[in-house]
Amino acid sequence: MIPVLAAFAVLLASGVTPRLFRPDSGFGRRVGPAGVVIAAALTLIPACRVLAGRTPIREAWPWPMPFGSFAFHLDPLAAFFLVPIVVLSALSAWYGPDYFGGHDPGRAGRSWLPFNALVGGMIGVCLADNALFFLLAWETMALSSFFLVAFDHREEGVRRAAFIYLVAAHVGTAFLLPMFLSFANAAGTADFAAFSGSLSGPAASAAFVLAVIGFGAKAGFVPLHVWLPDAHPAAPSHVSALMSGVMLKTGLYGLIRTLTFLGVPNAWWGWTLIAVGAVSALIGVLFAMAQRDLKRLLAYSSVENVGIICLSLGVATVGRAAGLRPVAFLGFAAALVHTVNHAAFKGTLFLAAGSAVRAAATREMDRLGGLSRRMPFTAAVFLAGSLAASGLPPFSGFFGEFLLLSGLWRGVTEADPSTAVSMAGAASVLALVFGLSLIVYVKAFGVSFLGSPRSDAGSDAVESPASMTVPMAALAAFCVLGGLAWAALFRAVIPAAAGVFGPVPLAETADTSEWLWKIAAVSGLLVLAAGCVALLRLRRGRPAVRSSVTWGCGYGPATARMQYTGSSFVQPATELFGFVLGTRKNVRPPAGYFPAGRRFETETPDMSREKLYRPLLAAVSRLFSRIRAIQEGRLQVYVAYMVLTLLTLLLWMLR
Amino acid sequence: MKEAIELGLMALVLSDMALLGIGLLSTCIRIVAFQGVLLGLFSVAVNWGFLTPRVWILAAVSGLLKGVVYPLLLRRAVSDAGVQREIEPYVGPIPSVLAGIALFGASVWIGGRLPLTGAAEAGSRLIVSASLMTLLTGLFLVAARKKALTQTLGYIVFENGIFAFGVASVGEIPALVELGILLDAFVAVFVMGIAMYHINREFDHLDADRLNALKG
Numbered sequence: 067m068i069p070v071l072a073a074f075a076v077l078l079a080s081g082v083t084p085r086l087f088r089p090d091s092g093f094g095r096r097v098g099p100a101g102v103v104i105a106a107a108l109t110l111i112p113a114c115r116v117l118a119g120r121t122p123i124r125e126a127w128p129w130p131m132p133f134g135s136f137a138f139h140l141d142p143l144a145a146f147f148l149v150p151i152v153v154l155s156a157l158s159a160w161y162g163p164d165y166f167g168g169h170d171p172g173r174a175g176r177s178w179l180p181f182n183a184l185v186g187g188m189i190g191v192c193l194a195d196n197a198l199f200f201l202l203a204w205e206t207m208a209l210s211s212f213f214l215v216a217f218d219h220r221e222e223g224v225r226r227a228a229f230i231y232l233v234a235a236h237v238g239t240a241f242l243l244p245m246f247l248s249f250a251n252a253a254g255t256a257d258f259a260a261f262s263g264s265l266s267g268p269a270a271s272a273a274f275v276l277a278v279i280g281f282g283a284k285a286g287f288v289p290l291h292v293w294l295p296d297a298h299p300a301a302p303s304h305v306s307a308l309m310s311g312v313m314l315k316t317g318l319y320g321l322i323r324t325l326t327f328l329g330v331p332n333a334w335w336g337w338t339l340i341a342v343g344a345v346s347a348l349i350g351v352l353f354a355m356a357q358r359d360l361k362r363l364l365a366y367s368s369v370e371n372v373g374i375i376c377l378s379l380g381v382a383t384v385g386r387a388a389g390l391r392p393v394a395f396l397g398f399a400a401a402l403v404h405t406v407n408h409a410a411f412k413g414t415l416f417l418a419a420g421s422a423v424r425a426a427a428t429r430e431m432d433r434l435g436g437l438s439r440r441m442p443f444t445a446a447v448f449l450a451g452s453l454a455a456s457g458l459p460p461f462s463g464f465f466g467e468f469l470l471l472s473g474l475w476r477g478v479t480e481a482d483p484s485t486a487v488s489m490a491g492a493a494s495v496l497a498l499v500f501g502l503s504l505i506v507y508v509k510a511f512g513v514s515f516l517g518s519p520r521s522d523a524g525s526d527a528v529e530s531p532a533s534m535t536v537p538m539a540a541l542a543a544f545c546v547l548g549g550l551a552w553a554a555l556f557r558a559v560i561p562a563a564a565g566v567f568g569p570v571p572l573a574e575t576a577d578t579s580e581w582l583w584k585i586a587a588v589s590g591l592l593v594l595a596a597g598c599v600a601l602l603r604l605r606r607g608r609p610a611v612r613s614s615v616t617w618g619c620g621y622g623p624a625t626a627r628m629q630y631t632g633s634s635f636v637q638p639a640t641e642l643f644g645f646v647l648g649t650r651k652n653v654r655p656p657a658g659y660f661p662a663g664r665r666f667e668t669e670t671p672d673m674s675r676e677k678l679y680r681p682l683l684a685a686v687s688r689l690f691s692r693i694r695a696i697q698e699g700r701l702q703v704y705v706a707y708m709v710l711t712l713l714t715l716l717l718w719m720l721r
Numbered sequence: 722m723k724e725a726i727e728l729g730l731m732a733l734v735l736s737d738m739a740l741l742g743i744g745l746l747s748t749c750i751r752i753v754a755f756q757g758v759l760l761g762l763f764s765v766a767v768n769w770g771f772l773t774p775r776v777w778i779l780a781a782v783s784g785l786l787k788g789v790v791y792p793l794l795l796r797r798a799v800s801d802a803g804v805q806r807e808i809e810p811y812v813g814p815i816p817s818v819l820a821g822i823a824l825f826g827a828s829v830w831i832g833g834r835l836p837l838t839g840a841a842e843a844g845s846r847l848i849v850s851a852s853l854m855t856l857l858t859g860l861f862l863v864a865a866r867k868k869a870l871t872q873t874l875g876y877i878v879f880e881n882g883i884f885a886f887g888v889a890s891v892g893e894i895p896a897l898v899e900l901g902i903l904l905d906a907f908v909a910v911f912v913m914g915i916a917m918y919h920i921n922r923e924f925d926h927l928d929a930d931r932l933n934a935l936k937g
Contacts, residue, residue, distance in 0.1 A: 702864045705864040709860040709861070713827070717827070720831055
């Protein structure tokens with residue numbers, strides 16, 4: 067635990083330092099991210115040792131807080147979440163200083179305090195072995211990320227997004243508090259070590275529901291995801307990468323940790339998770355398709371991927387409840403593998419999107435375009451991330467989906483008929499989601515990077531500096547070589563899964579890892595072949611390009627506005643799912659022989675915000691506006707209210 | 722010593738009554754100063770028999786602050802802000818005194834019911850009633866007077882009540898807590914002085930009731 071404590075100290079010191087010195091100096095701008103990189107390296111040491119099979123570490127220091135203790139527990143599960151968290155934190159931090167560039171250097175330097183607090187909070191959440199310590203780390207994480215989302219607080223939209231995020235985060239915590247209290251009440255202590263098996267029957271089910279809502283608000287389960295599509299675009303890109311890539315996962319980690327306390331699950335818990343996951347995945351991917359803002363699209367795609375992970379957890383829970391160990395193992399392995407993959411490819415995509423957005427000064431996909439010529443490296447990285455995110459075979463994103471589908475298939479073949487039918491249903495929903503996510507990423511990459519530029523800033527874009535491209539490349543490499551990586555890394559999944567759902571059948575793991583090796587071999591060959599082809603082409607040199615006027619069919623110069631836009635590309639699919647999306651169109655077609663004005667606008671507001679939260683909050687606000695009757699506006703009257711209340715209570719107590 | 726304490730308590734209750742009934746600002750400030758000195762003596766009297774230097778210092782500090790420093794600050798606020806001499810009550814003097822009697826009744830009743838052992842040791846059960854009475858009077862002043870300055874006064878009286886209650890219930894032990902409260906009150910007077918000054922500058926009056934411009 068010493069390296070982890072040292073990491074906390076480094077994070078704190080390097081976060082505070084820019085405030086003590088000049089935050090706009092070169093040192094002030096770089097000391098924060100340097101601290102994150104050092105802390106990440108320090109944390110990786112024990113995490114990798116535990117993943118490699120050393121005994122889990124459990125240590126505690128007293129804390130003079132009632133029920134509190136600084137209890138750390140580094141088991142394979144925590145280590146499995148910890149590794150992507152610290153790696154992505156380090157890469158995002160590396161990317162950060164130059165992303166800010168000339169952007170108000172003083173404020174950029176100061177922003178490392180919340181950034182480092184966010185990293186520390188996430189490490190704390192993974193390692194906490196005490197409910198109070200966990201909640202402290204949880205709140206540190208929520209508050210520091212709030213400050214990061216509010217970085218560009220001079221913009222009205224950013225302030226609103228940050229506020230919605232703050233409210234959502236605290237609503238989540240409001241559900242976690244009673245859950246932890248009920249555990250602590252039953253166990254007699256707030257240490258996680260005593261929590262397992264302390265609740266049973268309806269109390270356990272209640273704790274499960276509270277955990278799904280409380281942790282789901284952080285992870286972004288539909289309909290608790292409303293903060294996500296606003297907060298991610300509002301935050302600076304390396305923060306979005308961190309929040310989307312790993313901060314959402316702390317919610318999933320909390321949920322899994324709670325499942326370990328609850329012992330053998332009920333089948334309906336699993337079905338709940340499957341339903342929530344399927345809805346999140348489907349809604350997420352559909353709304354991602356309809357977005358015009360590149361980062362908002364990626365945010366909705368995070369909702370989709372969190373949904374897939376939640377569905378995997380559901381499959382694992384159903385399998386555990388039904389005693390189908392292979393199903394439980396495959397589902398859980400899928401959840402863990404996809405967690406890491408999503409951290410990698412969403413980190414890649416957000417960092418690459420940040421690079422593009424910074425160069426072209428807009429997030430609107432319909433004003434981007436043609437960036438692959440001007441920023442070939444960023445485009446290649448975004449392409450790698452997109453391929454992984456679409457779940458195409460040789461790339462990393464495929465592996466989680468492969469494990470999940472094979473888990474579902476085992477369920478379909480081995481479980482009782484009704485379970486089998488439901489699992490087949492879940493598999494078909496997933497197939498739809500995977501197909502749609504391909505459309506999403508073809509749109510995201512094609513519209514933003516291919517074609518010709520749609521704005522002046524886009525045509526003047528230049529490639530980002532190496533300090534930004536190197537972290538992007540590192541993540542992209544994992545996306546591309548994921549096939550080889552997972553075959554080798556799969557051993558690390560087994561102890562983490564065993565910690566949650568009991569011992570894993572040996573035959574199953576051997577079988578799965580054999581499959582992974584086979585896929586890895588094929589994908590390795592594919593990557594090799596592609597590399598050879600690329601090398602050959604490079605050696606042959608670029609073919610000569612001659613530009614001349616083509617036969618114009620009677621119409622003059624083609625302009626960039628004649629390209630497919632993002633909305634027009636996905637129109638067939640959005641029309642098909644119009645009943646879910648509720649896309650608003652504002653069309654004024656050209657009329658007459660010499661049409662003067664015409665316009666076409668589409669907007670897809672978030673469904674749950676429009677249909678669920680707006681009416682709900684309006685009703686709450688109506689209810690409470692009745693209290694205005696006693697609002698007098700005079701200080702004296704408020705004091706009188708207080709005096710009367712206190713006096714009444716005192717008299718009533720002594721009655 | 723018991724007689725002296727009871728005499729002091731009667732004086733405390735009477736000074737509360739006087740605060741409720743008197744309409745002149747400078748007299749009110751003087752009465753609050755008197756209460757401060759009284760409470761300083763009071764903490765000495767309660768701990769009579771085991772007087773340590775600490776008790777003396779605590780008594781001296783609280784007496785000095787409440788008896789000298791606050792009144793001076795308040796007077797300066799009055800002259801700086803050019804406040805009129807009347808207190809402009811919402812509740813007139815006669816109803817205020819009647820309310821005071823009701824509050825005293827309630828305090829005696831509560832004092833009888835509260836299971837406080839410290840009070841019995843300190844000499845009298847009346848001590849709880851008197852401190853509650855002071856506390857409630859302070860709150861009443863805050864609620865029933867118009868000017869921001871009289872509200873500050875009410876706040877100090879309220880704080881006096883807490884002090885007396887602390888002395889009554891636990892004796893010397895909560896010294897640290899008490900000092901903390903004293904400090905709070907000091908800061909409060911300071912801040913409110915500045916605030917009043919600003920209110921005066923901005924709106925040309927010191928009536929807290931104009932805050933209803935903020936009403937939603």
